[in-house]
Amino acid sequence: MPALETRGLTVRFGGHVAVDNVSCRFTSGTLTTIVGPNGAGKTTYFNLVSGQLRATSGQVLVEGEEITLLSPSARAKRGLGRAFQMTNLFPDLTALENVRLAVQCRAEAGWSLFRVWSGRRDLIEKAEEVLERVRLSDKRHVPPKALSHGDQRKLEVALLIAMEPKVFMFDEPTAGMSVDEVPTVLELIRDIKQRKDATVILVEHKMDVVRSLSDRIIVLHNGALVADGDPAQVIASPVVQEAYLGVGAANG
Numbered sequence: 001m002p003a004l005e006t007r008g009l010t011v012r013f014g015g016h017v018a019v020d021n022v023s024c025r026f027t028s029g030t031l032t033t034i035v036g037p038n039g040a041g042k043t044t045y046f047n048l049v050s051g052q053l054r055a056t057s058g059q060v061l062v063e064g065e066e067i068t069l070l071s072p073s074a075r076a077k078r079g080l081g082r083a084f085q086m087t088n089l090f091p092d093l094t095a096l097e098n099v100r101l102a103v104q105c106r107a108e109a110g111w112s113l114f115r116v117w118s119g120r121r122d123l124i125e126k127a128e129e130v131l132e133r134v135r136l137s138d139k140r141h142v143p144p145k146a147l148s149h150g151d152q153r154k155l156e157v158a159l160l161i162a163m164e165p166k167v168f169m170f171d172e173p174t175a176g177m178s179v180d181e182v183p184t185v186l187e188l189i190r191d192i193k194q195r196k197d198a199t200v201i202l203v204e205h206k207m208d209v210v211r212s213l214s215d216r217i218i219v220l221h222n223g224a225l226v227a228d229g230d231p232a233q234v235i236a237s238p239v240v241q242e243a244y245l246g247v248g249a250a251n252g
């Protein structure tokens with residue numbers, strides 16, 4: 001059974017079909033990258049899956065159970081994890097406190113900073129472990145607003161790891177990063193996939209990143225799924241060659 005599946009997923013904005021009848025299955029242990037030109041519908045597809053946006057028609061299923069009508073937080077409880085730039089972070093708490101809250105939430109120990117913290121050494125250890133994994137231990141007492149852009153992105157990944165979702169969704173995880181910060185985040189994403197047989201879905205523009213990470217690539221074009229398969233094969237396809245390299249004509 002696929003970890004995540006969309007069936008005929010569609011959303012219209014007035015007369016414009018931003019996501020057009022997308023049927024796709026994502027299996028665990030696989031990293032799939034969604035590519036396509038600007039405006040192709042990649043982020044909108046993510047929004048439909050994570051629940052930020054309601055579909056006009058079609059279905060979203062996690063491990064075979066339909067979640068199409070659930071709120072984003074109810075979908076998160078079913079195992080859908082999406083990294084959001086900064087919006088999930090509490091800017092005035094420290095990095096460790098942010099991760100600890102995510103760990104507490106996962107353990108269903110509630111959101112109180114004060115009540116649970118002192119009595120639950122296991123939760124503290126888990127939070128420390130996650131920070132270590134993203135290599136932010138030395139910045140545990142720094143609030144997110146004082147971290148570099150690259151470290152903020154690492155902290156977002158830490159929050160996602162702490163929530164232990166079945167499906168990890170990253171929308172351009174290296175966007176706005178300096179060249180030297182990119183490899184760390186790519187390494188973290190690889191690590192996520194390898195450790196727990198997780199299902200990872202990325203939206204990414206940079207073709208070198210796509211090449212180095214993907215087990216599978218799907219291509220959206222005008223909201224529709226136009227190619228799906230092995231990275232080398234998809235990258236060589238006319239639709240990708242035209243969209244990214246501006247060569248040839250994508251006939252059909």
Ligand SMILES: Nc1ncnc2c1ncn2[C@@H]1O[C@H](COP(=O)(O)OP(=O)(O)OP(=O)(O)O)[C@@H](O)[C@H]1O
Binds near residue numbers: 013018041045
């Ligand atoms: N809330 C909305 N209302 C109206 N149109 C929208 C809305 N959200 C997205 N669109 C339109 O849907 C289309 C797909 O946009 P989307 O942002 O999903 O593309 P994308 O593939 O993620 O592009 P990019 O690579 O530039 O991020 C665009 O034409 C966009 O203008």
